[in-house]
Amino acid sequence: MLAAKRQDGGLFKGPPYPGYPFIMIPDLTSPYLPNGSLSPTARTYLQMKWPLLDVQAGSLQSRQALKDARSPSPAHIVSNKVPVVQHPHHVHPLTPLITYSNEHFTPGNPPPHLPADVDPKTGIPRPPHPPDISPYYPLSPGTVGQIPHPLGWLVPQQGQPVYPITTGGFRHPYPTALTVNASMSRFPPHMVPPHHSLHTTGIPHPAIVTPTVKQESSQSDVGSLHSSKHQDSKKEEEKKKPHIKKPLNAFMLYMKEMRAKVVAECTLKESAAINQILGRRWHALSREEQAKYYELARKERQLHMQLYPGWSARDNYVGSYGKKKKRKRDKQPGETNEHSECFLNPCLSLPPITDLSAPKKCRARFGLDQQNNWCGPCRRKKNGARFFPLTGEEEEVFQPSRTC
DNA sequence: AAACCTTTGAAGTTA
DNA sequence: TAACTTCAAAGGTTT
Numbered sequence: 001m002l003a004a005k006r007q008d009g010g011l012f013k014g015p016p017y018p019g020y021p022f023i024m025i026p027d028l029t030s031p032y033l034p035n036g037s038l039s040p041t042a043r044t045y046l047q048m049k050w051p052l053l054d055v056q057a058g059s060l061q062s063r064q065a066l067k068d069a070r071s072p073s074p075a076h077i078v079s080n081k082v083p084v085v086q087h088p089h090h091v092h093p094l095t096p097l098i099t100y101s102n103e104h105f106t107p108g109n110p111p112p113h114l115p116a117d118v119d120p121k122t123g124i125p126r127p128p129h130p131p132d133i134s135p136y137y138p139l140s141p142g143t144v145g146q147i148p149h150p151l152g153w154l155v156p157q158q159g160q161p162v163y164p165i166t167t168g169g170f171r172h173p174y175p176t177a178l179t180v181n182a183s184m185s186r187f188p189p190h191m192v193p194p195h196h197s198l199h200t201t202g203i204p205h206p207a208i209v210t211p212t213v214k215q216e217s218s219q220s221d222v223g224s225l226h227s228s229k230h231q232d233s234k235k236e237e238e239k240k241k242p243h244i245k246k247p248l249n250a251f252m253l254y255m256k257e258m259r260a261k262v263v264a265e266c267t268l269k270e271s272a273a274i275n276q277i278l279g280r281r282w283h284a285l286s287r288e289e290q291a292k293y294y295e296l297a298r299k300e301r302q303l304h305m306q307l308y309p310g311w312s313a314r315d316n317y318v319g320s321y322g323k324k325k326k327r328k329r330d331k332q333p334g335e336t337n338e339h340s341e342c343f344l345n346p347c348l349s350l351p352p353i354t355d356l357s358a359p360k361k362c363r364a365r366f367g368l369d370q371q372n373n374w375c376g377p378c379r380r381k382k383n384g385a386r387f388f389p390l391t392g393e394e395e396e397v398f399q400p401s402r403t404c
Numbered sequence: 405a406a407a408c409c410t411t412t413g414a415a416g417t418t419a
Numbered sequence: 420t421a422a423c424t425t426c427a428a429a430g431g432t433t434t
Contacts, residue, residue, distance in 0.1 A: 246427045251412035255428065271429040272410040279411040297413080313415045317425060 244311050247304040250293035251282055 248256065255278050262277050263269065282290070304311070 246414075246425095248427060249413040252427055255411075259429070270409080270431045272408085272431080274429075275409085275411040277411090282412070294413095301414080313426070314417085316427085317416070 244308050244315065246313055246316060247300040248297060250290065250297040251279075253296055253300070254278065254282055254285075254290075254293045 255275065258278055258281065259271075259274060262274050262281070266277075268274055268277070
């Protein structure tokens with residue numbers, strides 16, 4: 001219950017940036033920018049994500065927003081921002097938002113004169129990503145209109161039934177709207193039929209990961225030694241149960257969109273380093289820009305709730321999916337990050353990070369405007385922080401502390 | 405081959 | 420209720 005309350009946006013815990021709810025609440029009912037135009041983010045997202053999903057019957061707070069979101073007629077929707085083709089194995093199905101127009105995410109954007117990207121694997125120069133097309137969707141010119149909608153599982157295809165009712169012959173990554181509704185109406189959450197590992201196209205949904213054969217075999221090996229019938233049946237259930245991934249949070253959505261761009265900008269290829277850059281860029285975003293992602297993340301959660309009423313993040317915790325507990329590498333206090341030097345790369349237009357291990361949780365959690373909520377160590381560190389007015393970005397220069 | 409690294413945020417668990 | 424933990428993505432690196 002609590003989770004549901006938290007997810008519906010009505011009882012949001014204080015967001016990292018206080019401006020978020022106040023910015024976004026009006027946006028719930030209007031995906032339009034202050035200038036009156038529909039924001040590309042909302043435009044693309046809403047057009048693609050909510051054309052058909054019936055969310056009005058429930059009790060979520062933003063029903064009206066969703067209703068409104070679905071309302072715009074095609075004439076209202078500028079199609080030039082709908083370039084998306086979803087690679088079934090790489091793109092989250094809930095990721096039409098990847099279609100954001102870059103123009104709205106200028107912070108940290110590279111200068112236009114930057115050279116074309118080079119594929120790190122092939123060495124072949126990659127064409128620059130068209131501003132309207134997500135870098136996650138490599139499209140050849142003229143193919144946009146031919147490529148299935150990234151939300152094909154939600155969007156009607158020409159000449160095809162919108163929501164084919166499938167039978168046991170197929171597994172669906174996400175249930176179609178019909179099956180969603182059916183499951184919602186016919187089954188209590190814990191009994192939602194797990195028949196959604198594959199889309200009607202047969203393409204496995206990236207958000208749903210079926211345990212691998214190897215995992216299953218290893219489980220069965222163990223089971224052969226110690227299992228009882230009860231344990232076997234339990235494992236059978238687990239085998240059948242698809243792994244429904246968590247909905248992406250705002251930062252994850254941002255990362256997904258911006259990763260390719262950052263990779264293209266500099267020579268770094270290591271995700272950990274890229275993520276550090278993305279984290280800094282995230283903080284460099286204006287609140288309005290961040291708010292877009294928070295809003296999208298909120299809708300992701302809503303949609304996820306609609307699709308998987310009985311799902312809980314707990315389902316993905318260690319043990320329920322057969323993952324081994326992560327091993328932790330001991331990192332000595334003060335140990336410098338091996339990638340620090342990478343941040344000297346001028347392509348980042350950011351100052352070098354002196355101490356990458358410095359925690360930022362208070363800043364991340366409360367934001368700069370609520371420093372009174374920060375823990376003591378973070379406040380002290382903040383006092384010693386150095387600012388770089390050129391980028392407007394804060395750079396902390398202090399000894400690492402594990403306090404926060 | 406599997407875990408690690410690294411980021412933020414959501415949500416779960418623990419004390 | 421605060422603090423802590425896990426997981427979500429990504430892919431090169433480490434074990």
